[in-house]
Amino acid sequence: MFLHIDANNGLAVYDQIVRQIKFSVADGVLAVGELVPSVRELARELTINPNTVARAYRQLQDDEVLESMRGTGLIVSIGARKICLAARKRLIRARLQEVLLEAHHGGLDAEQIQTLFQTELKSLKKKR
Amino acid sequence: MFLHIDANNGLAVYDQIVRQIKFSVADGVLAVGELVPSVRELARELTINPNTVARAYRQLQDDEVLESMRGTGLIVSIGARKICLAARKRLIRARLQEVLLEAHHGGLDAEQIQTLFQTELKSLKKKR
DNA sequence: CCTACTGTACTAGAACGATGGTACGGTAGA
DNA sequence: TCTACCGTACCATCGTTCTAGTACAGTAGG
Structure with missing residues (x-):
């Protein structure tokens, strides 16, 4: 997986996810339209609680980086690249x-x- | 005063005090043997709770940077300079x-x- | 001695981050 | 249709940080 979580670097876990997802989009590792890992899958990989991942994804939707495909998952939104490069x-x-x-x-x-x-x-x- | 507290930079307030006191000792702004501001005075200056300052001072005593003069205040301990330079x-x-x-x-x-x-x-x- | 300061200790509560668990409707594929 | 996944929304709980208030023993100075 492309995310590294450091439990004791001051930043909240959900915030680290938000930042790193943005960085991945900016860097092109995550392409526009691509599905991001599901809440449960990412939580399993990072051995954290699914709610924490959901919290991060909610933030990323508020920031218009991800958008929800109901019942399917979350995809990188159309304007995400530009937003993430600036961010x-x-x-x-x-x-x-x-x-x-x-x-x-x-x-x-x-x-x-x-x-x-x-x-x-x-x-x-x-x-x- | 020689301390700047930033409420929203991720670091706990008490931790910012600890770091900056150490920096001041390392830099010579606070000399060995000198009295540091009292818990209540520093709290007043930084407009934070005295308990938060006490928390920081407790940590600094654990780190052997400050030592208590009962009833008088806290002074910069003898070995503090070396400890703080390294820190x-x-x-x-x-x-x-x-x-x-x-x-x-x-x-x-x-x-x-x-x-x-x-x-x-x-x-x-x-x-x- | 009295007063005003010092550190120290304790209780209580608010706010936040994170965990753990449960539940529900939507979607895709066999 | 059935099953397995998806996001989403709750709930209770825990630990940490910070605030707030109170109390007490020790010390310095008038």
């Missing part, structure tokens, strides 16, 4: 700002942050 | 890793992340 940029940018602000408030100057960032980016590359 | 590095590094991982998982490659990072770092500099 991805906005979400990542917000996270980055948070971290930078915290680092700066913690007494690190731009150079130190820069150095730390490069180190982490390199170790991220190595993993792939 | 700051560890905490910021962890946050950075989270964001980078999320960005990468969201389909952005190293270059795109790099660009986004530089933009945000510049806008951070401008604010100071």
